[in-house]
């Protein structure tokens with residue numbers, strides 16, 4: 001578990017993180033979202049003890065990072081995948097990491113197999129593609145078999161196969177009861193990957209909760225109805241005082257659930273060809289709820 005309480009970071013006059021409190025639970029994948037400059041990387045650095053908070057604190061399984069007896073056995077992180085030593089082979093890099101952190105060297109081959117790098121383990125990291133470097137970074141994060149994992153933009157620059165692989169890996173790690181905290185700008189991907197979200201803007205908390213609730217909160221949960229008997233249906237909905245509008249030959253009903261609409265249509269003798277919840281996307285919800293918190297709007301930036 002990760003617990004941040006009133007976390008604040010100032011860089012001179014810049015308030016990068018502002019009184020931020022949130023919890024990341026085990027057994028779930030939690031997405032960390034926010035517009036550019038919102039303070040995500042700064043928060044991750046404070047969780048990992050790289051930056052000290054100006055105020056507040058953040059704990060991993062009940063202790064600040066700097067007080068952990070075995071940091072790599074407690075928390076693994078993928079921060080900047082390109083920061084691997086280019087002259088070293090993947091296996092040597094991981095062996096060095098294991099040796100300097102008092103971890104068993106036999107774990108190196110296990111994590112190489114987990115991330116699918118066994119066959120290229122003797123190649124120098126400088127010859128690796130971005131996707132291979134991401135896998136190597138993840139192998140390093142898994143080396144200490146930690147209960148908590150942090151990934152900063154893990155799917156940046158990856159092809160669809162690599163993205164799907166990372167998504168499955170995160171789900172599998174969460175299913176083992178680990179705490180997974182992952183930042184990404186790819187919202188459709190996060191909608192599929194993260195069960196929970198922490199959303200920040202200008203360093204402040206905007207939302208903490210399930211992904212489903214975040215999307216539901218920002219978008220009207222209309223039900224889309226298609227019928228060859230639209231006039232009858234319209235009449236029945238109007239008589240009922242329902243709130244609806246037409247869109248592309250269908251009706252979007254915003255204040256009745258599917259059950260009630262189905263029964264109403266049945267009584268009105270209207271055949272239904274479609275009765276489906278028109279759910280909003282994470283992208284729409286994100287833009288709506290963080291709109292106020294975007295640091296520089298395009299119009300301002302181009303002035």
Ligand SMILES: Nc1ncnc2c1ncn2[C@@H]1O[C@H](COP(=O)(O)OP(=O)(O)OP(=O)(O)O)[C@@H](O)[C@H]1O
Nearest residue numbers: 011014015016034035036037038039040041042043
């Ligand atoms: N070392 C630093 N010195 C001064 N200002 C910094 C430093 N690191 C971050 N900042 C500022 O703090 C704010 C938050 O930056 P941060 O990189 O944490 O945001 P982010 O949400 O990770 O952004 P992005 O999505 O663009 O990566 C920004 O205004 C940034 O310019």
